[in-house]
Each structure stands twice: as structure tokens, then as C-alpha cells.
Amino acid sequence: MDAAFIERGIALVGAIAVGVTATVQLKNDWTARGLDADLTKVLLGLMALGCVIALLAAVNLLGVRS
Amino acid sequence: MAAAAARHLSGTEAVAARYRDVDPVYGETRDIRLLGFVFFLLSDCILFSSFIFAYVYLRISAPAWPPFLNGHQLPWFDTSFAAMNSIVLFGSGVTMHFALENWKHLNKAKFNGWLIATILLGIGFLGGQAHEWSVVGISWTATTMGAAFFTLTGMHGFHVFVGVCYLTVLGLQANGGTYTGSKYFGLTAGTLYWHFVDVIWVFLFFLFYIW
Secondary structure (H helix, E strand, O other), rough: OOHHHHHHHHHHHHHHHHHHHHHHHHOOOOOOHHHHHHHHHHHHHHHHHHHHHHHHHHOOOOOOOO | OOOHHHOOHHHHHHHHHHHHHHOOHHHHHHHHHHHHHHHHHEEEHHHHHHHHHHHHHHHHHOOOOOEOOEEEOOOOOOHHHHHHHHHHHHHHHHHHHHHHHHHHHOHEEEEEEEHHHHHHHHHHHHHHHHHHHHHHHOOOOOHHHHHHHHHHHHHHHHHHHHHHHHHHHHHHHOOOOOOOOOHHHHHHHHHHHHHHHHHHHHHHHHHHOOO
């Protein structure tokens, strides 16, 4: 087992765990009002998007170089 | 009166009603300070955007990417390690969110636990970046690729370092009695800053390791 395989495995598991948690938090905060709450929603959403990108990179669907 | 009205509200509205009830002046100054902090984040966003656009311009105008150096094409960056390190940083965003939520619910022990987890994950990310810099195989000055990579990731790493120091100070302040269950703007600002640093990395990760 090479290092890249282990790194991708950790990234995959982590991306699912963090992405799901961020999405659940986003859902819980969805009805919150105010500038800080709105900004938090945008930032949490972008962070969840980051988790999706990391997940796709971990399974070699993104970032594959020829 | 406001406390009774707050029972029908949820989330931030309830918190806002609560602190206005406790201290109307604090409620007003908090909004002004929050707006000032958002402007600070916007100015930081412009700073990163400028460097990101410079990198995009350099890349799309280059005849080949990665560029050639001494007749050899430079290697791509290591996606697998960066994906793992990214998750460390994104995870710290979630733990910071939990820390603030626990402070709002007056659970100081859990707040401390999540805050320490955030700081440790932030330090872990910085360690990962230091490792990445040591094995990346390009220099700051030889190519535009190296210049853009070290400048942007260095600037981001500096923000993470400042964030780690910031969160440490916030933790000390929170345990020293600076904040209460109704007055905790510093913690809100710290959380927003940390989320912002996370989101900047989403863009940098995509630009350097995916694109």
C-alpha cells in the first residue's frame, strides 16, 4: 500500500464525514437571520463544496493529470 | 419584554433579542462591529482575488503548463496529500462551528474541547503545508508556477497562523470571563474569520491541485 493510497483513503473518509456534518449544520442554521448567520451559511456551503471537490479528487475523478 | 418575544424567534434572532434585552447599547455596537468585520473580510477577499487572477492570467497565457525549466517540464502538485490536508482544514471549520454553538448554549466544557480541536487541526494543516513546501520540488523564484504557488499558499498559511493565534487568544479571553452567554462578538468574529480562511483554501486547492 503506497502513501498516496492511504492519503486518498483518509481524504475520502474525512470528506464524507466533514461534508455531511457541514451540510447538517447548514440545514440547522438555515432559518437563522442576521448578517453573521447569512455569512456563516454562505461560508458553510462553500466549505461543503470544498469537501465534494476533495472527495472527487480522492476517488480520482478530479485532478487526474495526464 | 424582549426576552418574552425572543421565545418565538429562532437562532440568531433569539440571541439578538436576548442581548438587546440585557444591554441595548451592546446590541447596537455589536451590529456596527460586525459590519466592520465583514468589510475587513471583504478587503481580504479582494487581496486574495488579486493574486488568484494574476495566477489564472499567468497560467492561461503560458505556452505550456506546468512550465518548462532547463528543458524539463515541472511536475504537477501532489493531489492526494493536498486532499487529505484540505480535509484537516475543512474539519477545523466544522469544529469551530461546534465551539461557537456550544458557547451559545452555555456549555463551556464542550466549547473548550471543540476550540482546542480547531487549534490542533489548524496547526496540523500548517504542518502539512510545511511538508508540502519541502517536497514540492520547485522554487519561489525560478518559474511563475513556483512564484504563484508559494505566494498564494504562503499568504494563506500566514492567515491560518494568525487564525491559530487569534483562536488561542479567544480561548484565553473566554475562560477569563471576557465573554458571556449574551455578549460574545469576539467569538462570532473568530468563527467567521476561520470559516473565511477555510473557504479561501477551497479556491486554492482547486486552482493548484485540481485545475
